[in-house]
Amino acid sequence: MRFFTSLTVHCEGGLTVDAMRDAAVMQQEYQRLVDARKLSKKAMCELCVPFRDKYGLTDLQTLRIARREMDLMEMVELLQPKEE
Numbered sequence: 001m002r003f004f005t006s007l008t009v010h011c012e013g014g015l016t017v018d019a020m021r022d023a024a025v026m027q028q029e030y031q032r033l034v035d036a037r038k039l040s041k042k043a044m045c046e047l048c049v050p051f052r053d054k055y056g057l058t059d060l061q062t063l064r065i066a067r068r069e070m071d072l073m074e075m076v077e078l079l080q081p082k083e084e
Contacts, residue, residue, distance in 0.1 A: 016079075019055060022051060023075060026047060026065065027066060029047055030048075033047070044063075047066070051065075055078070055079055057078060061078060065078075
């Protein structure tokens with residue numbers, strides 16, 4: 001499994017390239033587990049919890065991203081850094 005990096009490249013509007021890359025990696029790994037019929041609750045937690053915690057998402061938001069149930073615009077809005 002790939003761990004999420006701390007390197008950040010900011011795009012216009014504050015969204016990081018790493019956030020979208022991390023989401024894509026999580027989606028690929030999730031699909032690999034599904035295809036291999038190795039998607040257990042433990043495997044899903046190991047994959048999704050670090051992403052959820054890093055980006056401050058809910059379990060449902062994270063699972064929707066992993067399952068590719070969220071459209072790109074909604075994902076961009078969720079992963080955009082919050083203004084302080």
